[in-house]
Amino acid sequence: MNSRSRFKNYFIEAVSLFYILLFVYAAISKVLEFENFQAQLGQSSIIGAYAGIVSYSIIIIELLVSVMLVIPSFKLRGLFSSFILMSLFTVYIFIILNFTSNIPCSCGGILEKMTWKVHLIFNIISLILAGLALLFFDQNGRRTKLRLGAIFVSAAVILSVLNISSQYFIHKENPFIRKFVHMSCNKVSTAVLYNKNLYFAGSDKKTIYLADRLAPLYITAYDTALKIKKNFKIELKDDKYPFRSVQVKIVPPYFLVLDGTIPIIYRGKISDWKADILMKESGYYFSNAAVIDSVHIAFRTQNEKSGENILGIFSFKNGLQSSLNDSLLEKQIDGFFDTDGMMNYSVDNKIFIYLYYYRNEFVVTDDKLQLRFRGNTIDTNKIAKLKPVFIKEIGRRKLASPDYIVNxxxxxxxDQLFVNSMLSGRYEDKQMWKTTSIVDVYDLSSKTYISSFYIYNANDGRMRDMLVVDNNVYVIAGTELCRYTLQKNLKIKL
Known part of the structure; x- marks a missing residue:
């Protein structure tokens, strides 16, 4: 055997040993941190929808290829398999770098510490080594080159198809796999609050307004950067009523004070914070409300006969007028607890959204409560998991089992809906649920899920309320008011 042949043999053995060590090390690292490995694959926009089968397949294939490289009669097949795997890994990283949002590396071990660019260079060098070993192994160099070229092109096509199909499944037919876009929501400033009873009452382009559940006539206002703070006190023209459930809604230049247990509604202007009675006792009792404009308010009340929740609108344009729509909220169990939910109104798009607490559904209507469509959040909880009972002694309904909150x-x-979900998706880091709240974002125009982001807990509590103004997310957590900025795919043009 001449020196050239010996060199080729040594090179082939060296490359085979390199791939054996690489694949065995990578496979063992993935097994040792399998939950984290699967979670990272689940965040991939390319293969996230197939993270389950891919996570097991990669480990098994890496170990099988390593065995093939050890056995002399299977070495050629092992080298081709190594080239195929490395082609897939290389194209995957190229797509990550150029066409998708950055996600954590899922290789395991020290390989995970590499940046994407360094990892791409490492993979290209490894790919070249495998290609040279195959050329040295096979005497027909032209045939081998064609095979290698076909393998690489096939890898690019396969991953491109996977990318397109995975994006479709995640955004359109989501199997409860969240997409976290790295650095899409970043904390930039914090203000200290004086108690834990504050909530967001409203906002405009320059000011964020907070109201107090225990002292509802006191308003705290911050500029959008949370640097300047002002305090105001609402003056009611006639306040001799047994208030029990006061809500303050601020839609500049107006503000409203509502208590559906009386029922009564005040309206005033933020220029002087003085309010006159807009509606008194002659309207429906209501348990929730959303301001559409200064003369229209959407509300939730109960059907007098069945006690089920229904939605309606107060109009004050020509005196007090009210209309009900009893077809929007759909009963599953009792029509009361199972239809409980949150009300939001988009002034810019003139759409009203009712989001259920206990199931993965929301209702979208126009500003007159005419149904546009029913949508779903990405979790799979279609039926409310509740057990309501009626207590005759006190004449009230209660839940016999702990409530199972979804949203x-x-x-x-x-046209974007932000939802703080209480359910963990597939392939998610369980530790993150102890220190964060997850917010899912939906595009109501295209009826698709966009992505999710984390809001970290404050020192003395998790997120209690949130408000989105332009490209800022404001969060009340414990005794902190925090501002986050939305970037990348969640940033909009102003």
Missing amino acids: RLSTVRR
Whole structure:
């Protein structure tokens, strides 16, 4: 055997040993951190929808290829298999770098510490080594080159198809796999609040307004950067009523004070914070409300006969007028607890959204409560998991089992719905649920899921309320008011 042949043999053995060590190390690292490995694959926009089968397949294939490289009679097949795997890995990273949002590397071990660009260079070098070993192994160099070219092109086509199909499944037919776009929501400033009873009452382009559940006539206002703070007190023209459930809604230049247990509604202007009675006792009792404009308010009340929740609108344009729509909320169990939910209104798009607490559904209507469509959040909880009972002694309905909340908080920006979900998706890091709240974002125009982001807990509590204004997310967590900026796919043109 001449020196050239010996060199080729040594090179083939060296490359085979390199791939054996690489694949065995990578496979073992993935097994040791399998839950994290699967979670990272689940965040991939390319193969996220197939993370389950892909996570197992990669480990098995890496170990099988390593065995093939050890056995002399299977070495050629092992090298071709190594080239195929490395082609797929290389094209995958190229797509990540150029066509998708950045996600964590899912290779395991020290390979995970590499940046994407360094990893791409490493893969290209590894690919070249496998290609040279195959050329040295096979005497027919032209045939081998054609095979290698076909393999690489096939890898590019396969991953492109997977990318398109995975995007479709995640955004249109989501199997409860969340998409987290790295750095799409970043915390930029914080203000300290004086108690834990504050909630968002409204906003305009320059100011964020907070109201107090225990002292409802006191308003705290911050500029959008959370640097300037002002305090105001609402003056009611006639306040001799047994208030029990006061809500303050601020839609500049107006503000409203509502209590559906009386029922009564005040309206005033934020220029002087003085309010006159807009509606008193002559309207329906209501348990929730959303301001459409200064003379229209959507509300939730109960059917007098069945006690089920229904939606309606108060109009004050020509005196008090009210209309009900009893077909919007759909009963599953009792029509009361199972239809409980949150109300949001988009002034920019003139759409009203009712999001259920206990199931993965929301209702979208126009500003007159005429149904546009029914949508679903990405979780799979279609039926409310509740057990309501009626207590005759006190004449009230209660839940006999702990409530199973699906959607906890919500807000709207133009045609986008932001939902704080209480359910963990597939392939998610369980530790993150202990320190964060997850917000899912939906495009109501295209009826698709966009992506999700994390809101971290404050030192003394998790997120209690949220508000989105332009490209800012404002969050109340514990005794902190935090501002996050939306970037990348969640940033809109102003």
